Amino acid sequence: MADFSWGSRSPLEHALVAGAHGARGTEAGVSLTEIRDFDLIQVMARRGQAAELAKAAKARFGVAAPNAPKAVQTSDAILIWSGPDQFFVLSKGGKHTMQTLAPALSGPASLSDQSHARALINIAGSKARIMLAKLSSIDLHPEVFPIGSAAATSMDHTSVTLWRGDDRPDGQAVFSLLVFATFAESLWHTMLDAAAEYGVEISHSEELA
Amino acid sequence: MRIVCPFCGERELGEFTYLGDAKPVRPVAGASEDEVFDYVYLRDNVAGETSEHWYHGGGCRAWLKVARNTLTHEISAVEPAAGAGARQAVK
Numbered sequence: 001m002a003d004f005s006w007g008s009r010s011p012l013e014h015a016l017v018a019g020a021h022g023a024r025g026t027e028a029g030v031s032l033t034e035i036r037d038f039d040l041i042q043v044m045a046r047r048g049q050a051a052e053l054a055k056a057a058k059a060r061f062g063v064a065a066p067n068a069p070k071a072v073q074t075s076d077a078i079l080i081w082s083g084p085d086q087f088f089v090l091s092k093g094g095k096h097t098m099q100t101l102a103p104a105l106s107g108p109a110s111l112s113d114q115s116h117a118r119a120l121i122n123i124a125g126s127k128a129r130i131m132l133a134k135l136s137s138i139d140l141h142p143e144v145f146p147i148g149s150a151a152a153t154s155m156d157h158t159s160v161t162l163w164r165g166d167d168r169p170d171g172q173a174v175f176s177l178l179v180f181a182t183f184a185e186s187l188w189h190t191m192l193d194a195a196a197e198y199g200v201e202i203s204h205s206e207e208l209a
Numbered sequence: 210m211r212i213v214c215p216f217c218g219e220r221e222l223g224e225f226t227y228l229g230d231a232k233p234v235r236p237v238a239g240a241s242e243d244e245v246f247d248y249v250y251l252r253d254n255v256a257g258e259t260s261e262h263w264y265h266g267g268g269c270r271a272w273l274k275v276a277r278n279t280l281t282h283e284i285s286a287v288e289p290a291a292g293a294g295a296r297q298a299v300k
Binding site for chain 1: 216217218220221223224266267268269270271289293294295296297298
């Protein structure tokens, strides 16, 4: 019988080539960083139990879970709105997994492990917003989409969860994007095409921020 | 055409899918064949204000009830459909 390797692999393992891409000669206008090995749990309130879930989530995370398109930073996770009465719990290092979240939240909510079902891509750089404007129909201007904003939307006909986390230390905005694993390679190539004229710095990271 | 999703805000038409008339109500179990036939097949072809179900599949995946004028495409109201999110399915 054939031996199988069940180790987790990034859906961008082949498409992502670290280094420079597109226009050269100046500082890259866009940086694309894939974040690998994260824990992602979707939490969806059971019918009629949105208020109970809000209470349980507040007790579990210390802050209120988003009930509108927002991304909330907790001490060790990011809670991202993904639709009415539902949100994602994004973390690293096994802090928030099905095993640890279920006892606290599975009463008022259904939990679904999406850790290996999504790719997570961080988009930054001086031209990040201009590049995203080619692919997204929503307004990402800082006055409309400030830090902590989130959106369930489509880019290149592909459903994505998009949010703006804390700025980088140099003040640059960082947009984060969750996309279905099987659509990640397609969207990745689309983003590379959109960003090529500005110069792209490509990398992957084990760190969330 | 754009639809202001009550959960997400204003979005382009491409994120939504049209289901159809929101007016027909499923007949009770044991209803007559005529009532079921009406519910399944018969639709008004309205020139003016209509109530329609739309699905925000390219966004928050909620079902919406949209009041739209078929003559002008003007949308006068959008509300969550019964059962959107964790809401009760039947009011």
